[in-house]
Amino acid sequence: xxxxxxxxxxxxxxxxxxxxxxxxxxxxxxxxxxxxxxxxxxxxxxxxxxxxxxxxxxxxxxxxxxxxxxxxxxxxxxxxxxxxxxxxxxxxxxxxxxxxxxxxxxxxxxxxxxxxxxxxxxxxxxxxxxxxxxxxxxxxxxxxxxxxxxxxxxxxxxxxxxxxxxxxxxxxxxxxxxxxxxxxxxxxxxxxxxxxxxxxxxxxxxxxxxxxxxxxxxxxxxxxxxxxxxxxxxxxxxxxxxxxxxxxxxxxxxxxxxxxxxxxxxxxxxxxxxxxxxxxxxxxxxxxxxxxxxxxxxxxxxxxxxxxxxxxxxxxxxxxxxxxxxxxxxxxxxxxxxxxxxxxxxxxxxxxxxxxxxxxxxxxxxxxxxxxxxxxxxxxxxxxxxxxxxxxxxxxxxxxxxxxxxxxxxxxxxxxxxxxxxxxxxxxxxxxxxxxxxxxxxxxxxxxxxxxxxxxxxxxxxxxxxxxxxxxxxxxxxxxxxxxxxxxxxxxxxxxxxxxxxxxxxxxxxxxxxxxxxxxxxxxxxxxxxxxxxxxxxxxxxxxxxxxxxxxxxxxxxxxxxxxxxxxxxxxxxxxxxxxxxxxxxxxx
Numbered sequence: 001x002x003x004x005x006x007x008x009x010x011x012x013x014x015x016x017x018x019x020x021x022x023x024x025x026x027x028x029x030x031x032x033x034x035x036x037x038x039x040x041x042x043x044x045x046x047x048x049x050x051x052x053x054x055x056x057x058x059x060x061x062x063x064x065x066x067x068x069x070x071x072x073x074x075x076x077x078x079x080x081x082x083x084x085x086x087x088x089x090x091x092x093x094x095x096x097x098x099x100x101x102x103x104x105x106x107x108x109x110x111x112x113x114x115x116x117x118x119x120x121x122x123x124x125x126x127x128x129x130x131x132x133x134x135x136x137x138x139x140x141x142x143x144x145x146x147x148x149x150x151x152x153x154x155x156x157x158x159x160x161x162x163x164x165x166x167x168x169x170x171x172x173x174x175x176x177x178x179x180x181x182x183x184x185x186x187x188x189x190x191x192x193x194x195x196x197x198x199x200x201x202x203x204x205x206x207x208x209x210x211x212x213x214x215x216x217x218x219x220x221x222x223x224x225x226x227x228x229x230x231x232x233x234x235x236x237x238x239x240x241x242x243x244x245x246x247x248x249x250x251x252x253x254x255x256x257x258x259x260x261x262x263x264x265x266x267x268x269x270x271x272x273x274x275x276x277x278x279x280x281x282x283x284x285x286x287x288x289x290x291x292x293x294x295x296x297x298x299x300x301x302x303x304x305x306x307x308x309x310x311x312x313x314x315x316x317x318x319x320x321x322x323x324x325x326x327x328x329x330x331x332x333x334x335x336x337x338x339x340x341x342x343x344x345x346x347x348x349x350x351x352x353x354x355x356x357x358x359x360x361x362x363x364x365x366x367x368x369x370x371x372x373x374x375x376x377x378x379x380x381x382x383x384x385x386x387x388x389x390x391x392x393x394x395x396x397x398x399x400x401x402x403x404x405x406x407x408x409x410x411x412x413x414x415x416x417x418x419x420x421x422x423x424x425x426x427x428x429x430x431x432x433x434x435x436x437x438x439x440x441x442x443x444x445x446x447x448x449x450x451x452x453x454x455x456x457x458x459x460x461x462x463x464x465x466x467x468x469x470x471x472x473x474x475x476x477x478x479x480x481x482x483x484x485x486x487x488x489x490x491x492x493x494x495x496x497x498x499x500x501x502x503x504x505x506x507x508x509x510x511x512x513x514x515x516x517x518x519x520x521x522x523x524x525x526x527x528x529x530x531x532x533x534x535x536x537x538x539x540x541x542x543x544x545x546x547x548x549x550x551x552x553x554x555x556x557x558x559x560x561x562x563x564x565x566x567x568x569x570x571x572x573x574x575x576x577x578x579x580x581x582x583x584x585x586x587x588x589x
Contacts, residue, residue, distance in 0.1 A: 070149040071157025072101045077164045080104055083121075085166035091219065091310075101154070101161035108150045115143050122405035129382075129397035133410040172211040172282045175323040176201065178226075178299045183314035184247040186220055186305035193307075196251040198237050199226075199299040199319065208290040211322035212283050214276030218315040222306040226319050227255040227270040228297040237300055255300045272334055273299065274319060282322075286368075286413065289469060290328040331472040332368075337427050337545040339462040344377060344431045346448035351431040353462050356386070357542035358424040360552040361504070367417040369467030370396045371408045375460045376439055377451060378403065380430040383464055388422035395425070396464075408465075416469070419546060429462035466545055480586020482510035495589040496570035501551030508540045510585060511550055517581030518569050525568040532561040 070076055080088070080098040088098040097103050114120035115138050123136040149155070178199035186193040214224045229237060233256060240249035240257035249257055255270050273291060274283055285291070293299075303317060339355035359365055372381045383395035395417060396409055411417060419425060431451070438446040439458070451460050482489060485505030492499035500506060500514060515536075519529050535558035542548035554562035572578060579589050 069152055069155060070145055071155045072104070072149075073157040073162050075157075076104065076146070076149050076154075077101070077162055081164035082167055085164060089166050099164045099166070101156060105150070105154045108146065108154065112143065112147055112150070115146075119402075122402075122407065124398045124400065124402055124405055124407065125409055126397040126399055129394035130409075131412070131415070133412055170282060172213050172284070172320065172322040174320045176207075176321045178301075178319040178321070180217075180247070180301070180316055180318075182247050183217075183316045184303075185314045186307060186312045188307055188312050190305075191307055192222075193305040194250060194252045194302065195248045195305065196237065196240075196255055196257075196300050196302045197248040198234065198241060199301055201299055203228075203293050203295055203297055205295050206327075207293040207295075208324045208326070208328060209273060209293065209321050210285050210290045210324050210328070212274035213320050214274060215318045215320065216276060216315070217317040218305075218313040219310055220305045220307055220312055221276075221315060221317055222304040224274075224276040224304075224317060224319075225255070225302045226273045226275065227300050227302070228273055228293045229255065229270055229300050230294075231296050231298075233270065234298045234300075251302055255302050270300075271297075274321075285332055286330070286469075288328050289330040289332050290324055291332050292327075327472045327474075329472060330469050333468045333470070335466045335468050335545045337425065337464045337466060338541065339427060339429065340453045342451070342453045342460055342462060344433050344451040344460060346433055346450060347435075348431070348433045350379070351433060352428065353431075354426055354428045355462070355538070355541065356424050356426040357538070357545050358548065358553065358556070359419050359421050359546045360539075360542065360548035360556060361421055361546070364421065365419040365466075365546050366469050367395070367411065367419065367466055368413075368469050369408055369410045369465075370417075371406070371465040371467075372396065372398060372401075373406060373461055373463040373465070374401060374403070374429055374431070375458075376403045377431040377433055377437060377460055378429065379432040379437075380428075381462075381464075382428045384426045384428075385417065385419060386424040386426060388420065393417070401430075408467075410467075425466075425546070427462065427464045431460060480584065481513040482506065482586040485510050486586050486588075489587045490589070492589075494574050495587075496566070496573045498551065498566045498570055500573070500587075501554070501566075502549065503551075504549050506543075506550055508544050511536075511540060511543070513585035514582060514587070517578050517585065518572055521575075521578040521581075522568070522572045525565070525572065528561075528565045528568045532558060532565040534558075535561055 077099075084098050086092070088096060090097045090099070096107065098107065111120065121136040121138065125132065127135060127137050178201040180197045181200055184195060184197065186195070212226075214226070216224065236257055237249065237255075241247075243249070251257065271291065271293070273293070299319065301317065301319060303315070305312070305315070337355070337357060339353050342353055344351045344353075370383055372383070374381060378401040380399050380401055382397045382399075385393040385395055387393065433448050433451060435445070435448055438448060440446075446458075451458070453459060453461060480486075482505075484507065485500075485503045488503035488505055489495070489500050492503075497514075497518065501511070515529070519525055532554070535554055536550075539548065539550050539553035539557065542553050543550050551562075573582075573589070576589070582589055
């Protein structure tokens with residue numbers, strides 16, 4: 001599998017408020033958009049800003065107060081404190097404070113412009129596609145409230161303008177704390193520093209997480225993402241750490257070191273456990289739902305340090321978890337859907353790339369959340385369900401992509417999306433590779449060039465995340481990449497590729513491991529394998545994103561190529577010549 005960044009917990013808690021949102025949070029107006037710190041790429045991984053936006057959220061459904069004249073002390077100040085104070089306080093990550101009357105007045109006109117242009121508050125998803133929880137669409141009456149307050153001279157409403165405090169954040173029950181082994185100080189010369197650290201916690205048994213929170217250790221911590229790595233991935237991280245003179249190792253697109261795509265340690269997508277940005281509440285999953293850390297895994301923490309907030313200080317960030325003693329009724333998984341075959345030609349103003357995956361199983365897939373990720377050339381991204389009966393349903397539509405605002409969109413529990421057997425999901429990504437849309441590096445705008453998939457900031461991605469909830473089922477204790485499919489595979493009589501790929505437990509890890517053993521056993525099968533490769537990749541992605549049965553998928557989508565591949569490989573598998581290699585995958589033919 002690709003080394004793709006994985007999203008945090010699907011259901012993000014938002015700061016509670018009883019007031020309508022006044023949306024002067026984040027970057028507002030031209031004076032802020034053109035600030036020097038925004039002239040370079042911000043290099044934020046997926047979903048970080050989903051949590052950042054949570055700190056600037058508030059209910060937009062309530063009607064504004066009916067007082068004749070809004071005042072700072074009674075109305076505007078409390079609004080801004082609830083909506084934006086977690087980021088926009090003195091010394092906060094928002095670059096300016098909105099908790100003082102003078103600052104709110106100074107940024108008020110820019111805020112009005114940003115709201116009217118739908119740049120603020122950050123909600124890139126088109127509400128005509130789908131309604132999500134905590135939807136930040138500012139009603140006209142709320143915008144009018146702010147405009148009228150400014151037009152009235154921004155009245156204070158008392159002899160002294162109050163200075164407000166950000167809303168207090170709740171906490172979780174802390175059952176386990178994972179910490180950095182030693183403190184790390186980001187280099188002052190690097191405005192943005194992305195660093196990964198293996199944490200000190202070890203997991204000898206399966207562990208169930210139902211809530212998390214992060215406690216940053218220095219003002220320079222801009223965001224934090226946490227993942228569970230497999231033992232093979234831990235070896236890569238340990239090797240990368242050993243090569244560094246300072247704690248941790250550099251990382252940007254995901255938690256694995258550069259080059260991890262090349263080895264089997266990256267067959268398994270790392271499980272994301274938690275995340276933090278300024279003002280975010282602890283992440284809590286729905287009732288009787290949990291994430292799983294498999295035994296033998298270890299936590300790695302990716303930290304984005306930004307030194308614009310002051311001189312770098314030593315950091316000892318910690319990750320706290322609320323656990324449960326037994327498996328839940330519902331298991332939460334964040335599943336990626338990616339189109340990796342990107343070729344974005346220089347000068348192309350609308351380079352469109354799509355991938356469609358079908359639910360080739362007997363059960364529906366329940367989606368609770370969706371999200372999207374591209375880099376800076378992205379201009380639009382969309383997710384749709386194509387029903388088996390020919391109808392369609394919009395899952396998410398972002399018609400104006402903004403790299404700085406990548407959000408996680410939660411569906412109301414009563415309106416989770418169901419992808420029935422035979423239904424498909426299509427991901428569409430559009431890129432603008434014209435000269436005007438290039439990044440500025442070292443003060444100069446880059447020339448358009450051929451861009452393909454990659455983790456680097458100058459590469460691109462076409463990626464969606466599906467927050468999937470499914471009933472928890474006890475998994476096999478068998479070892480190896482095919483452990484979950486071992487019972488089915490070992491029952492094949494005779495054992496062959498056709499039977500193996502029809503086992504529901506065969507995932508992308510097992511597929512990769514077995515084919516790497518079977519194909520070299522008879523090099524004469526290489527042409528048939530290569531002819532089926534594109535279909536294998538697409539059905540592998542359908543397996544990763546929707547749990548599709550790989551054999552069923554290939555039989556439905558490329559029957560001739562699948563039949564030719566299995567016709568060649570089945571006798572090889574039955575011969576026993578590859579049995580030793582298959583046992584390394586966890587199969588005993």
